[in-house]
Amino acid sequence: MTERSVAYLYHRQNKKEVEVVFIDGVDRTDVAKAQESWHKLLKDTKSEHAHWNWNEKYQLVAEAPLAYRIFGLEAEGQMQGLMLVWTAGKFCRIESQKGKPLIYIDYLATAPWNSADVIAEPIYAGVGKVLIRAAVQLSLEDELQGRIGLHSLPQAESYYRDNCKMTDLGQDKAYYGLRYFETTPEQSASFIRG
């Protein structure tokens, strides 16, 4: 089921916040469109998520729609960002929260035209922030007190550590050696307050 609501992103060229569409439950057609348009720009870049195939990721949602959820941000008829989360089966590693369930962000990407790694003048800013807020909000709605976790690609580590103020729990040898980040309820509350 797809639900649409209003969100805001910062338009860098116009230097102002603009209204965009937040989509809870992006459908297969929109995921496929995003994959096609993103891949054209990403395929010859050094972006670490250039190889991600969102059509394959959507299949997870199709098979187990309660455990996986997919969210998106749409503006000007284009998908500006996508996020796939697990809503069950992932548990906290931070000592104070150990063993408690959390929302796990499996994949989060902004469209290539919003990324300074891909083009010289990115268009929208704030995609990651809006999507991570949505993950925290989902965690709150599920009684998980705002707890979220994720493995970060190296290019995004500083964003999660410095901008989102997530706890860096170090390299996870069991998951491609990527660094694992997590929030406590307090950290999530602080992030939401912004």
Add this chain to the structure above:
Amino acid sequence: MADKKTMTLNMTDAEMEALEELCRRKDLSKTAVMKQALRLYQLINARLDVGEKLFFEHELTNKKSELTIL
């Protein structure tokens, strides 16, 4: 937000104790625990349906044991 429906569950004392223990350990309401369980059950069955297997692996010994799901 999606419409919600209410249901009544009949449980034995042992089942209710197990549910309450999970609520304490995970810091969740009974409804939230049951939702988590349903999500996991759906996920596991989806993976099994496409031919995957479910294993537990001991963190230290790497010993694996397959779990059979009905």
